[in-house]
Amino acid sequence: MDEEHFNMQIRKFLKQVGVTSQREIEGAVRAALASGKLAEDGGVTAKVTLNIPELGLSHDITSDITLEPEDPHGEPSYD
Secondary structure: OOHHHHHHHHHHHHHHHHHHHHHHHHHHHHHHHHHOOOOOOOEEEEEEEEEEHHHOEEEEEEEEEEOOOOOOOOOOOOO
16 A cells, blocks of 8 residues: 555545535535524534445544634634
């Protein structure tokens, strides 16, 4: 296995997932805000499932996404 090639392929996939996911989340949040379905200071819970059937891999990643910081005067949190 060519480790460098494999690593680049994973990075390419993850970049596509990240860019596409961000675009979809932003659009859905904006639509929910416009329709009143979501409050300006609200938040959502996002879940992504990574599946690779050939490897028997299924891994869930879940995270809360808030629209406003808990402490508006504090440092932003990226965890």
